Amino acid sequence: MVSKKLMVIVEDVHREFTLGDHIVQALRGVSMEIYEGEFVVVLGPSGSGKTTLLNQIGGIDSPTKGTVTIKGDEITKWKAGELGYYRRHNVGWIFQFFNLIPSLRAWENTGLALEFSGDRKDLKERACKMLEAVGLGDKVDRFPSQLSGGEQQRVAIARALVKNPSIVVADEPTGNLDFITGQKIANLMNHLNKTFGGTYIVVSHDLSITEKADRVFHLRDGRIESVEDHS
Numbered sequence: 001m002v003s004k005k006l007m008v009i010v011e012d013v014h015r016e017f018t019l020g021d022h023i024v025q026a027l028r029g030v031s032m033e034i035y036e037g038e039f040v041v042v043l044g045p046s047g048s049g050k051t052t053l054l055n056q057i058g059g060i061d062s063p064t065k066g067t068v069t070i071k072g073d074e075i076t077k078w079k080a081g082e083l084g085y086y087r088r089h090n091v092g093w094i095f096q097f098f099n100l101i102p103s104l105r106a107w108e109n110t111g112l113a114l115e116f117s118g119d120r121k122d123l124k125e126r127a128c129k130m131l132e133a134v135g136l137g138d139k140v141d142r143f144p145s146q147l148s149g150g151e152q153q154r155v156a157i158a159r160a161l162v163k164n165p166s167i168v169v170a171d172e173p174t175g176n177l178d179f180i181t182g183q184k185i186a187n188l189m190n191h192l193n194k195t196f197g198g199t200y201i202v203v204s205h206d207l208s209i210t211e212k213a214d215r216v217f218h219l220r221d222g223r224i225e226s227v228e229d230h231s
C-alpha cells in the first residue's frame with residue numbers, strides 16, 4: 001500500500017563528469033518525489049542518466065549540485081561513513097547481470113547482505129526464508145552455475161531484500177533474461193513490494209514492469225521529460 005509519506009526527495013540534482021577537457025552532463029536538474037511503498041519505474045534511452053540517477057538515490061555517487069533527501073535526512077550532506085551505513089542497511093540493489101559470487105551457494109550469496117550489514121544472527125535461516133519467498137526454497141544449496149538465469153536473478157533479489165531495506169533499487173533487472181522469465185521476475189518484484197513493503201525504484205524498459213508501476217518517470221538527456229501516474 002502506498003502511504004503518502006515521502007521517502008525520497010530529489011531536488012534539482014545535477015551530475016557532471018569530467019573526461020579530460022570534456023564535460024558530460026549526465027543529470028541536468030532532476031527533481032522527483034517518491035512515496036513510501038511506491039513502485040516507481042525510470043524509463044529513458046541509453047545514456048539519458050538512469051543509472052546515474054539511481055546511484056544518487058542509492059548513495060553510491062553524489063551530485064555536483066542539488067540535494068537528495070531520504071526519509072527526511074539530506075544524504076547529500078553525509079560523510080562517507082554515514083553513506084556506507086545507509087548503503088549497507090537501507091538500500092537493496094538488483095543488477096542486470098545478477099552479480100552473484102560463483103563459489104558461494106544460493107543461501108551464502110543471499111546471506112552476504114547480512115554479513116556486510118554486520119547482522120549475522122540466524123543468517124542461514126533468514127537467507128533460506130528469503131529464498132523461499134522468491135520461489136527457491138528447494139535450491140538454497142545450489143551454486144550460481146547450477147541455476148538458470150531467472151533463478152540467479154531470484155537469488156540476487158533475495159540478497160537485496162534479506163536485510164529488509166527501506167529502498168530497493170534495480171537497474172534493468174530483466175535486461176539479461178528472456179521475455180517469459182523477465183515477466184516472472186517482474187511479477188515477483190511486484191508481489192514482493194506488496195508483501196514486504198519497501199519503496200522500489202526500477203530502471204526498466206520491460207512492459208510487464210512499467211504497466212504495473214505506480215508511476216513512470218521518463219528521463220531524456222538528464223532531465224525528467226514527463227511522469228505517468230497509474231496509481
Ligand SMILES: Nc1ncnc2c1ncn2[C@@H]1O[C@H](COP(=O)(O)OP(=O)(O)O)[C@@H](O)[C@H]1O
Pocket residue numbers: 017018019024025026044045046047048049050051052053
Ligand atoms: N563515471 C562516469 N564518468 C564519465 N561519464 C559518465 C560516468 N557515468 C556516466 N557517464 C555518462 O553520463 C551519461 C549518462 O550515463 P548513465 O547514467 O549510465 O545512462 P543510462 O543508465 O541512462 O544509460 C552518459 O553519457 C555516460 O557516458
Ligand SMILES: [Mg+2]
Pocket residue numbers: 050051052171
Ligand atoms: Mg544504465
